[in-house]
Amino acid sequence: MAAKSEQTRQLVADVALKLFREIGFEKTTMRAIAQEAGVSVGNAYYYFASKDELVQELYIQVQDEHAVVAAQALENVQDLAGRLKAVLHTGIDVMTPYHQFGSDFIATAIRPTSPVNPFGEASTAARDASLAIFRSAVEGSSPSVAKKLRDDLPELLWLAYMGVALYWVYDKSEGQRRTRRLIDGAAPLMARGLSLAKIPGVSKVFDDVLGLVRSVKEDPK
Amino acid sequence: MAAKSEQTRQLVADVALKLFREIGFEKTTMRAIAQEAGVSVGNAYYYFASKDELVQELYIQVQDEHAVVAAQALENVQDLAGRLKAVLHTGIDVMTPYHQFGSDFIATAIRPTSPVNPFGEASTAARDASLAIFRSAVEGSSPSVAKKLRDDLPELLWLAYMGVALYWVYDKSEGQRRTRRLIDGAAPLMARGLSLAKIPGVSKVFDDVLGLVRSVKEDPK
DNA sequence: ACCCCGTTTTGAACACGTTCAAGAAAGTGC
DNA sequence: GCACTTTCTTGAACGTGTTCAAAACGGGGT
Numbered sequence: 001m002a003a004k005s006e007q008t009r010q011l012v013a014d015v016a017l018k019l020f021r022e023i024g025f026e027k028t029t030m031r032a033i034a035q036e037a038g039v040s041v042g043n044a045y046y047y048f049a050s051k052d053e054l055v056q057e058l059y060i061q062v063q064d065e066h067a068v069v070a071a072q073a074l075e076n077v078q079d080l081a082g083r084l085k086a087v088l089h090t091g092i093d094v095m096t097p098y099h100q101f102g103s104d105f106i107a108t109a110i111r112p113t114s115p116v117n118p119f120g121e122a123s124t125a126a127r128d129a130s131l132a133i134f135r136s137a138v139e140g141s142s143p144s145v146a147k148k149l150r151d152d153l154p155e156l157l158w159l160a161y162m163g164v165a166l167y168w169v170y171d172k173s174e175g176q177r178r179t180r181r182l183i184d185g186a187a188p189l190m191a192r193g194l195s196l197a198k199i200p201g202v203s204k205v206f207d208d209v210l211g212l213v214r215s216v217k218e219d220p221k
Numbered sequence: 222m223a224a225k226s227e228q229t230r231q232l233v234a235d236v237a238l239k240l241f242r243e244i245g246f247e248k249t250t251m252r253a254i255a256q257e258a259g260v261s262v263g264n265a266y267y268y269f270a271s272k273d274e275l276v277q278e279l280y281i282q283v284q285d286e287h288a289v290v291a292a293q294a295l296e297n298v299q300d301l302a303g304r305l306k307a308v309l310h311t312g313i314d315v316m317t318p319y320h321q322f323g324s325d326f327i328a329t330a331i332r333p334t335s336p337v338n339p340f341g342e343a344s345t346a347a348r349d350a351s352l353a354i355f356r357s358a359v360e361g362s363s364p365s366v367a368k369k370l371r372d373d374l375p376e377l378l379w380l381a382y383m384g385v386a387l388y389w390v391y392d393k394s395e396g397q398r399r400t401r402r403l404i405d406g407a408a409p410l411m412a413r414g415l416s417l418a419k420i421p422g423v424s425k426v427f428d429d430v431l432g433l434v435r436s437v438k439e440d441p442k
Numbered sequence: 443a444c445c446c447c448g449t450t451t452t453g454a455a456c457a458c459g460t461t462c463a464a465g466a467a468a469g470t471g472c
Numbered sequence: 473g474c475a476c477t478t479t480c481t482t483g484a485a486c487g488t489g490t491t492c493a494a495a496a497c498g499g500g501g502t
Contacts, residue, residue, distance in 0.1 A: 005450070030489060040452045042492080051489065107328045112391060119391060167437075170333060170340060178437065185433040193426055201420060205413055212406040216388075216399065225468090226480070251459060261482045263462080272459065 025104035081191035246325035302412035323390035
């Protein structure tokens with residue numbers, strides 16, 4: 001019965017995520033997870049090669065939830081600024097239960113060897129899912145975004161999202177409302193900045209920026 | 222004799238930094254440092270409360286060196302793009318011996334509790350030193366930067382520098398030449414972008430960006 | 443029933459960062 | 473020189489993430 005095995009795996013993952021939320025990353029020891037799940041330490045390792053992989057589990061789950069919630073929030077919004085806000089706010093929403101744990105997450109995620117590294121191999125799927133959210137935010141907006149920007153913009157917005165997430169991690173204000181303000185301020189500004197691409201003198205700078213971004217992307221070698 | 226104590230401290234720090242360079246962060250265990258330095262583990266901890274504090278030692282040293290080298294590189298360069306290049310390139314220069322160790326450093330640095338966190342309390346001195354480098358790059362440039370930008374620009378450039386450093390950490394190209402290309406491409410673009418601030422339609426967007434940046438800075442509460 | 447073999451589970455063991463009670467050395471006042 | 477204090481040094485011990493040889497389980501084949 002493959003179901004039994006899967007059941008243990010899920011149990012361990014669920015307990016781990018629960019403990020992450022309740023007592024934070026550091027205090028959630030592998031021993032604590034095992035005990036709370038009623039299995040041995042070694043057994044947890046049979047399903048997750050490292051504590052980091054449990055973080056990956058969390059990452060995927062949060063990402064999935066973001067996709068759902070963002071799609072919903074995008075339904076009745078047309079303008080780019082509003083759509084950006086929707087995606088960014090929902091992004092923060094789904095992460096909120098893990099806020100205290102955010103810095104540990106980022107410290108884990110930032111290692112190139114980590115399965116959770118957002119730029120890395122192992123999280124291609126999660127990153128693509130996240131990118132898709134931003135692509136839909138861009139493509140569904142009206143008035144529409146300048147053609148020449150449309151391809152690269154989602155990736156840049158995703159990068160900005162990483163920045164917002166970083167800001168959020170450090171945000172000690174009550175309910176992280178500073179981050180909310182940042183989003184509310186930055187989203188319209190980005191939309192407005194992009195609309196400047198039409199101005200002749202500015203257009204060339206935009207082209208060069210895009211050229212640089214392309215040349216600098218992680219491509220083969 | 223206070224010198225004896227200081228000598229031990231230096232010895233431990235020197236050995237630690239040497240090992241960081243030679244065998245990387247993870248493989249440099251506290252036991253290895255102690256053994257190589259000919260002291261006990263506990264003794265190393267008498268001078269450095271944690272492995273992180275040894276990283277801080279490295280951070281300070283690299284920062285100091287950057288200040289010296291950057292000042293020198295700025296001597297004969299007038300235009301902003303060139304000055305930016307100088308500061309960024311020298312920044313990468315001084316970090317280069319530690320490249321393989323970069324991701325561990327960042328993972329350490331990014332925790333709010335870390336003494337090396339660039340946004341944190343404990344590294345105010347180092348950050349201010351770094352900010353001063355960028356301020357001098359901005360202030361010494363001719364043609365000069367628009368007045369309204371002059372105050373906030375150094376901080377924004379420093380932030381961009383953090384981004385470049387992050388890119389560099391992930392840069393697996395030979396000698397990290399992709400990062401060099403990024404700097405060479407981005408510096409003139411930033412300078413050119415800033416010159417757009419004079420265009421009427423653009424000016425307002427700049428003002429709003431600056432306003433947002435100010436409102437969002439880590440100020441009291 | 444029995445054995446076989448792949449999957450799952452166990453718990454002891456390892457190396458690590460870190461702590462700490464205890465002792466050695468160095469300094470200070472007399 | 474001697475007691476006393478402060479500074480420095482030691483190494484064993486703790487809790488952590490992780491590994492691994494061995495055991496238990498499960499389900500086909502005979």
